[in-house]
Amino acid sequence: MIARLIALVLLLCATPAAADELRPASISFEQVGEDDWQLGWKQPIASRDAALAYPVLPDGCTWAEPVRGRAAVAAMVAVAAVRCAGSPAGKRIGAPDLVVTGDALVRIAPLGRPVQAYRLTASEPFATIAAKPDAWQVWRSYFAIGVEHILMGWDHLLFVIALVLLVTRGWAVVGAATAFTVAHSLTLAAVTLGFAGLPQRPVEALIALSIVFLAVELARGGRETLTRRLPWLVAFSFGLLHGFGFAGALREIGLPEGEVPAALVSFNLGVEAGQLVVIAAVLAIRWLLSRSAPQVEPRAIRVAAYGIGITGSYWLVERVLSPWIVG
Template sequence: MKYVLLYLLMFFSTELLADDMRPASVNINLVNDTDFDLVWKIPIRNGVRETLTVVFPEDTKLLAPKRTHIINNAYIEYTSFQRKSGVVGLKLRIDGIERSSGDVLLRVSDTQQQTITTVLNIEQPSFIVNSLVATTAFNTALTYIELGIEHILIGLDHLLFVACLVYISGTGKKLLLTITGFTIAHSITLFLSATGVFVIPIQPVEAVIALSIIFLAWEIAKNRKHSLSLRYPVLVSSSFGLLHGFGFAAVLSEIGLPAAEKTLALLSFNIGVEVGQLMFVFALFIVFKFIAIMYKSLSLEKLRIPVSYACGSIATIWMIERLAVF
C-alpha cells in the first residue's frame, strides 16, 4: 500500500511514548441497604499516576479510613461509605477525567448480584444510579464491544503493527489473508489468557510486541521480494498475533469480566477489537487515496525507507522503555 509514511508521521508525531491503555475502574459493592465498599483502581502510566478522583454527593460519609496499595503498576484505593437513602439517586463524578488518556469503568453491584456497568469518559464524566437490575446480555455485549473498539483505536503499538502489515501485504487479497491470520491468532491467545488457561508475564510480551514492529520495519527496509515476510505475510502476522493476544488479555484483566457472563464479555471485547481494527484499516485506505490524488509524484518505492525508519524508530523507543521495567 502506498503513502503510509505521511499518515504515520501525522498519527505518531505527538505520541512517541509507549502506550498504556489500561482503564481506571470503580467497583462499588453494596453491603446492605445503606453501606458500600469501594475499590478505586488507577493505572500508573510511565511511572506517573493520573490525578483522577471519585467525587460523591454530600449525603454520603466515609465509614473507614482509605487504604491504599500499589500493585501491578496500579494505584488501588479501598474504602467504605454510607448513604442513608441507599443506592438509588447516587451520583458519582470523576474529577480530572478531561485530562485522562483512558476511560473509567464503573461497576455497581448489590447483595443479589444485580449490577450496573458503564463507561465514564470525557463525554460522560458522571453517572446517576437510578436502579440496579440484572445486567442484560445486550448491555454486557455493548459495553465490552465499546471497550474493545476504544482499546484498539488508542493502542498505538497494535495499530503500528497493523499499518506495517498493510504495507508488506502489497495486494488486497494478501492483506485480507494477513489481517485474518492476525485476527485468528490473537483471538486464540486472548481467550486462553483471559480464561486463565495459559498466562505469561505481560512485561516481556509488551517488549516483544515492540520487537515485532522493529522486525517488520526491517523487512520493509530490505524489501527482499523472496523474504519470508513478503512472500508469506500471513505467517508473520499469525506468529506475532499470538503475542498481541496476550497484550489484549492484559488490558481485559484490568477491566475485569462479569462473573455471570464471562464468555459473552470476552467474545464482545474481541469483536470490539476486530471492529476497531477494521475501522483503522479503512481509515488508512481513505488517507492513502487522498494523498494519492494530492501528491501523484509519490510512490511506494520512494516511501519505503522513510516508512521503515519511522516505524522502527518509534518501536525501538517503546522496546527500550519496556525493557527498563524488568
C-alpha cells in the same frame, strides 16, 4: 503537494507515542450488607507526586471509615467502607477527577442482583445506578473500550499499519488481517478464561520486537521474503503474542462477574472494529498515493518503515531496560 501531504501522514503514523495508552481508572462499588458497601478504585498516575482523587458517592451514601490507599505499578489503589441510607438505585456515582485525561470503568455489584458496568468519560463523568440493569450495558461499555484500545494502543496499531503496508495484494491483506484476528482472539480468550498466561513485561518487549521485525521487512522494499510469501503465517504467529497484550489490558480493566463471556466477546469485537478502521484508512491513503503520485509511493513507505522501526526499537529497549531503570 498531495503526494507530500500523504507521505507526511504515513510518517505521522510512525511517530513515537506512548505504547499502550489504555490505562483506565476503574471503580468497584460492591454491596456487602443491607446498608453497607465497599468502594475500591484504581487511579493511573504519571508521577509519584500525583494526589489521590476520590470518586463522588451517590446521594445518601457516606464514608464509613478512612480511605486506605497504596501505591501500585503506575497507579494508586484505594478502598474504603461506605454506608448508604437505603438503595442507591436511581442515584449517580461518578469520578470527574479521575477521567480528566482518560476513561473510567465503574462496576456496581448489588447483593442478589446482576452486576452493572458503566464507562465514564471526561464529557460524561457520572453514571446513574439502575434498579434493573440494561442487558446491553456490558456489551456497549466493553465494545467501546476495545475500540479505544486498538486506536490508542500504539504498539498494536503500528503492527497493523506495518502489516498492511507490507502486504500489497488485496486478498493477501484480508488473509493476513483475518489470521491476526483469529490468533489474538484465541490467546485473549485463553488468558482471560484462565487456560494460559505469560508475564506481561516480556510480552510487551516481544510485541515491540514484532514491530521492529515488520519494519525491517518493509524497509527491504520488494524483496521476496517469507513474510511476503506467507503473510498470514507471520500475522498469525505474532497475533498469538499480541493476544497476550490485549489480555493484559483487559485484566487491568477488570471483568464483571457473571458477564465474563459478554465482556470478552464485546471487547474483542471492539478491537476488530477499530482494527478495520485502521486497515481501511491505510489502504485508502496508499490507494490515493498510488493514483496521484506513484513515483513517490516507494519513498513514502520507506520513510514510514524507518519511523515504525525506530519507534519499535525505542519501545523494545525501554521495555527490556525498565526493570533496571526503575530499580
